[in-house]
Amino acid sequence: MARRAFAITANVTLAVVLLQVFALAQETRDGLSTADPAQEGFSVERLGEMEKAIQNGDFKQITGVLIARHGSIVYEHYFDKDGVEALRNTRSAAKTLTGTFVGLAIDRHFLPGAQARVMDCFRDKEPLQQFRSPKK
Numbered sequence: 001m002a003r004r005a006f007a008i009t010a011n012v013t014l015a016v017v018l019l020q021v022f023a024l025a026q027e028t029r030d031g032l033s034t035a036d037p038a039q040e041g042f043s044v045e046r047l048g049e050m051e052k053a054i055q056n057g058d059f060k061q062i063t064g065v066l067i068a069r070h071g072s073i074v075y076e077h078y079f080d081k082d083g084v085e086a087l088r089n090t091r092s093a094a095k096t097l098t099g100t101f102v103g104l105a106i107d108r109h110f111l112p113g114a115q116a117r118v119m120d121c122f123r124d125k126e127p128l129q130q131f132r133s134p135k136k
Contacts, residue, residue, distance in 0.1 A: 035072035047075050054079055063088060
């Protein structure tokens with residue numbers, strides 16, 4: 001029962017996060033307010049260093065960085081030719097959220113540890129078809 005409650009909570013939380021990200025993206029085009037990075041506790045020097053490192057290729061496949069705090073954009077820069085209008089691949093964000101949810105589940109004892117098998121929590125969803133990447 002606790003695992004099912006966690007699964008429902010995780011799904012709802014993920015949906016809310018995704019809706020907030022979508023809403024932020026929509027509002028950005030409509031004039032979401034901006035804030036001074038320094039006034040929001042960000043080092044302008046460090047943001048500049050990050051931007052240079054991305055432009056120099058120190059970090060691969062970074063197409064854009066957007067930092068929002070307290071409902072305002074404090075940093076936004078795009079590193080590809082399409083800029084703000086381009087579609088973005090958000091799989092890395094999904095992995096980050098998944099890792100966060102797993103950490104919360106372990107902390108709250110819904111999962112025994114990092115080596116727990118995810119499908120053990122979703123026995124009612126089996127069998128699943130194996131996803132095959134079109135790249136392979």
